């Protein structure tokens with residue numbers, strides 16, 4: 001079966017989710033404390049849907065205080081211990097800026113959450129826009145992690161190589177189908193098939209040919225078709241590869257879905 005390794009379906013109706021999970025597996029990602037209850041609820045109601053819990057770096061604003069970040073982290077840890085997810089994420093960096101101090105605060109949040117995932121031996125789902133230098137510095141400062149995936153990878157070959165060397169998986173989505181995404185398509189030949197995941201990031205980033213509409217995990221089929229061609233393998237082989245990679249990374253017992 002198809003797997004979408006990264007989606008946000010908390011806002012989808014139960015009817016929509018029932019329809020989706022009939023034909024595929026989904027890893028549903030919560031990005032804030034507020035999303036956790038609905039996220040857990042969906043997996044209790046429907047089979048074929050697993051969840052990851054995280055605190056997205058976009059929660060870091062100019063005005064948030066370190067005390068507020070600490071409170072958020074301790075509440076998050078309580079909920080994670082109660083509802084054990086398959087991964088911690090998404091966590092990471094989102095356009096952090098030194099000038100307004102968000103970069104420093106994002107690093108603070110990210111380090112705490114990455115250490116937490118390591119202590120639980122859970123993989124991390126990493127979001128990173130722009131701050132690749134800081135991301136790599138955090139990995140080397142902490143000097144150990146329980147691995148994970150760099151979702152929606154969009155960086156240069158040098159950073160990609162460093163991330164692969166650290167043992168990370170990388171994930172491609174609908175962006176790779178966009179005409180303008182030459183840089184991402186240029187990375188494809190450097191991604192080993194046994195480190196590849198594929199995602200929709202629904203409800204965002206609808207792939208061609210449905211770009212501009214609200215995305216749904218059902219659109220993953222377009223992305224598999226497109227990428228099978230790019231990787232020059234059959235779609236069946238790509239689907240099977242990503243399923244095996246997901247089982248390996250997220251440690252699902254075989255046939256767990």
Ligand SMILES: [Zn+2]
Nearest residue numbers: 006029090201
């Ligand atoms: Zn996401």
